[in-house]
Amino acid sequence: MPQDSTLSAAQVLPKLRFRHLQLLELLGRTRNLRIAAEQMHVTQPAATKILSDLEALFGAPLFERLPREMRPTDLGLLSVRYATTTLSNLGKFSNEFATLKNGGYGHLTVGFIPASAAQLVTAAIKELQRRRPRLIIRLVEQSSDQLATWLEERRLDVMIGRPTEPRHQALFHVVDLLAEPARVVAGRHHPLLKRRRMEIADLGEWPWILYPQGTAMRLLFEETFAATGLLPPVGIVETPSIFTTLELLQATDMISLQPQAAMDKYVKHGLLGYLDVPIRRTMSNYSVLTRKEDTISQAAEEFVAIVLGIAAQCLPEARSLSLAPPPSAVR
Incomplete structure (x- = not known):
């Protein structure tokens, strides 16, 4: 298939359809065209045609047709990642739109590591609920590596944990909170x-x-x-x-x-x-993380401000943690 080095957003976006993104996301998860077609409620030939049209639009193969799976190429992985993120954002938009239309106050999804961070999150949620009693809050407790993946995929609005890879510093705003003896x-x-x-x-x-x-x-x-x-x-x-x-x-x-x-x-x-056992090593502080490229919602911004305020009270000597979040933490 010929490569089109002049492919631009103006050429692709008007022709990109929801079903294209849906098929990409499903193939990325299942690696199986038949299963993807079933979940889209279309025939397998119809799914094959959608994928062929998509590859023709991009001017590049997105999946290798192997006997037992559809394996994404490098360009396919990029496309699947974009489709997954876009569909996630679309679903979030749809839910928040419906909630606000019906007089609600939107959603906030917070991921946090167990143990010490849970106490900080609990205190912050208590205060946020007092200020926004109709806000729908979803809490996800998991290890930092999984939370960082979900934050990157926009499944979380805010994460309380630790960056686990060097690239996270480029992806996220990271503000230190508290130590964890x-x-x-x-x-x-x-x-x-x-x-x-x-x-x-x-x-x-x-x-x-x-x-x-x-x-x-x-x-x-x-x-x-x-x-x-x-x-x-x-x-x-x-x-x-x-x-x-x-x-x-x-x-x-x-x-x-x-x-x-x-x-x-x-x-x-x-x-x-x-037990009376000395632990002479320490862990790094856990932090509040938000995505750099996003402007977060007012509810998320308020949550971050509350978290930093509580952390400042728990650690008075940490004057760098102000009651209001620094712009870099939430923009």
Whole structure:
């Protein structure tokens, strides 16, 4: 198929249709033309014709026709990414338009990492709900790497977490919030709570509950164990869920490295206890992230302002965190 080096937006956009974007998004997910056609409620020959028209419009093949799949080319991956983002934005626009038309106050989707950040988000949502009682708020709890992907894909309006790749600094506005001190925690019945002043090397024989690979807390755990010169323990359960971790700590002799801010209330109420083990390494601050190329909604802007204000109160010496968000954080 001949390449058209002079292809311009003025040539493509008037001919680009919703069904083109829909097929691209479906093929990107399913890699199967028959399944994509079924989900579009068209015949497979009709889907083939849509794809052929699209490739003719772009002047380049977008998918390799393999025996068992439709594999996107580099240009196909770019096209799928654009289609996914555009359809997501269109769906968001449609929902917000309908909500505002019916007297509502729109939507806000916030992604956040578990533990310490959850407390900050909870406090910010409480204040935002007081100011905007009819705002529909969707909360998504996940690890930073997944949240960053969703923020890039515009599935989130705001993220509370950490950048996980160097390119995120170019994609997102990143404003540091708070540090996240970590402690080793166990159920109140655990025999190690009777011991005074242990080292991390003394805990190698005990089973652990850990955050998944790639998370900041897991990296802290691995660095802490590596500093002892010992291999990490063998008995491991991986979960990002605070609630699952709490149940396991109370029901077993497992121990876990957790953010202190998230565990303090459970220790205070006698459900858990801190082991007297020094953690000499620290994690980077978690942050509030928004997309650089977007102008965010008033609700998202207000949420960011509230988050920064609460963080400033939690850390008074951090004068750089003002009560109002800096323009670079929300533009």
